[in-house]
Amino acid sequence: MVDIKTWINQTNTNTSKTMNTIWSKYIQGAKTLYYSRKLRFDDKFASQYKALFDLDETKKLKILEIGCGSGALAGSLARWYPNAEIIAIDRDSEFIRFAKEHETGVSFMEADIVALPFTDESFDVVISNTVYEHIEPSAFYKEQLRILKPNGVCFVLSSRRGISVAPDCYAPNDFEKAFWEKVKQYDSSIDKYNVGKYYLNEAKLPAVMEQYGFKQIKTGYVAVILTPDNPDTTPEFARAIINADRYSAIESIESVVNSMSEHFSNQEISEMKHTINSKYDYRIKQYENNIKQWDTTVSIIMVMRGVKEI
Numbered sequence: 001m002v003d004i005k006t007w008i009n010q011t012n013t014n015t016s017k018t019m020n021t022i023w024s025k026y027i028q029g030a031k032t033l034y035y036s037r038k039l040r041f042d043d044k045f046a047s048q049y050k051a052l053f054d055l056d057e058t059k060k061l062k063i064l065e066i067g068c069g070s071g072a073l074a075g076s077l078a079r080w081y082p083n084a085e086i087i088a089i090d091r092d093s094e095f096i097r098f099a100k101e102h103e104t105g106v107s108f109m110e111a112d113i114v115a116l117p118f119t120d121e122s123f124d125v126v127i128s129n130t131v132y133e134h135i136e137p138s139a140f141y142k143e144q145l146r147i148l149k150p151n152g153v154c155f156v157l158s159s160r161r162g163i164s165v166a167p168d169c170y171a172p173n174d175f176e177k178a179f180w181e182k183v184k185q186y187d188s189s190i191d192k193y194n195v196g197k198y199y200l201n202e203a204k205l206p207a208v209m210e211q212y213g214f215k216q217i218k219t220g221y222v223a224v225i226l227t228p229d230n231p232d233t234t235p236e237f238a239r240a241i242i243n244a245d246r247y248s249a250i251e252s253i254e255s256v257v258n259s260m261s262e263h264f265s266n267q268e269i270s271e272m273k274h275t276i277n278s279k280y281d282y283r284i285k286q287y288e289n290n291i292k293q294w295d296t297t298v299s300i301i302m303v304m305r306g307v308k309e310i
């Protein structure tokens with residue numbers, strides 16, 4: 001086990017290690033995660049998150065994000081806590097490459113949550129967003145307890161059931177319906193990679209955090225409301241909402257290509273991408289011409305806070 005600075009240097013110069021791109025290739029692409037999280041952790045929601053985090057900002061906090069994906073939350077933490085030192089890790093090499101290119105003020109590096117390469121009691125805060133549900137809970141909490149200082153704080157953020165109403169122009173046509181029916185026949189990624197295997201409801205989550213050693217547990221919720229047609233949504237933010245969904249739809253086709261290309265022709269793939277882009281272009285035009293659709297997404301983000309008591 002090395003100290004953090006030595007390890008960052010080693011990671012940045014080690015080009016021989018094998019790449020792991022399972023999540024970004026087969027499950028969710030870098031842009032899907034990045035642009036949806038840029039909205040979820042936009043500065044307009046900062047006061048809601050910071051009230052629940054309840055951190056002492058006068059201290060130079062050392063914060064670790066685990067399973068940071070393509071880095072949007074870590075980037076927001078760097079803006080919200082300018083005195084803090086922020087390190088963010090993920091196992092997926094493509095996410096770490098993307099994060100380094102898109103966010104500043106954070107040290108991003110590849111590492112495994114269940115074998116964190118940090119010394120005991122070296123962080124004030126550890127945080128994750130939509131990660132707990134993919135990792136066996138005793139392994140997930142054990143490492144976080146170990147690397148936290150006494151009285152250190154652990155945050156587990158997760159997306160709960162919200163509201164999602166799409167505009168009529170996103171409705172799938174017969175070609176798209178048939179495409180996704182065919183994907184269903186061959187798709188095994190959810191079982192193969194433990195996606196969502198350890199999901200817990202809002203009552204079980206704090207009980208399990210307590211079971212694995214955390215104290216003073218609190219839960220709270222942030223409402224992230226994304227409605228392009230609302231007058232208080234700026235044009236830039238409205239376009240970002242529409243385009244975040246576009247990235248996600250396009251990258252879901254790319255995941256299909258990566259995992260089962262033998263079942264789809266190039267023509268089917270390019271027709272799917274063309275159909276998707278046309279819909280999002282159309283939605284942008286409707287927005288620009290003030291033809292209101294009132295499509296909306298309300299994400300409820302659960303913030304669970306636990307303390308490592310001495």
Ligand SMILES: C[S@@+](CC[C@H](N)C(=O)[O-])C[C@H]1O[C@@H](n2cnc3c(N)ncnc32)[C@H](O)[C@@H]1O
Pocket residue numbers: 023033034037066067068069070071089090091092095111112113114128129130131134135
């Ligand atoms: C649903 S994504 C969430 C990513 C990011 N927190 C976000 O909200 O955009 C789950 C992330 O956990 C990462 N992950 C899963 N198991 C991991 C492990 N054992 N060690 C490190 N990262 C892991 C994946 O690579 C992926 O980036």
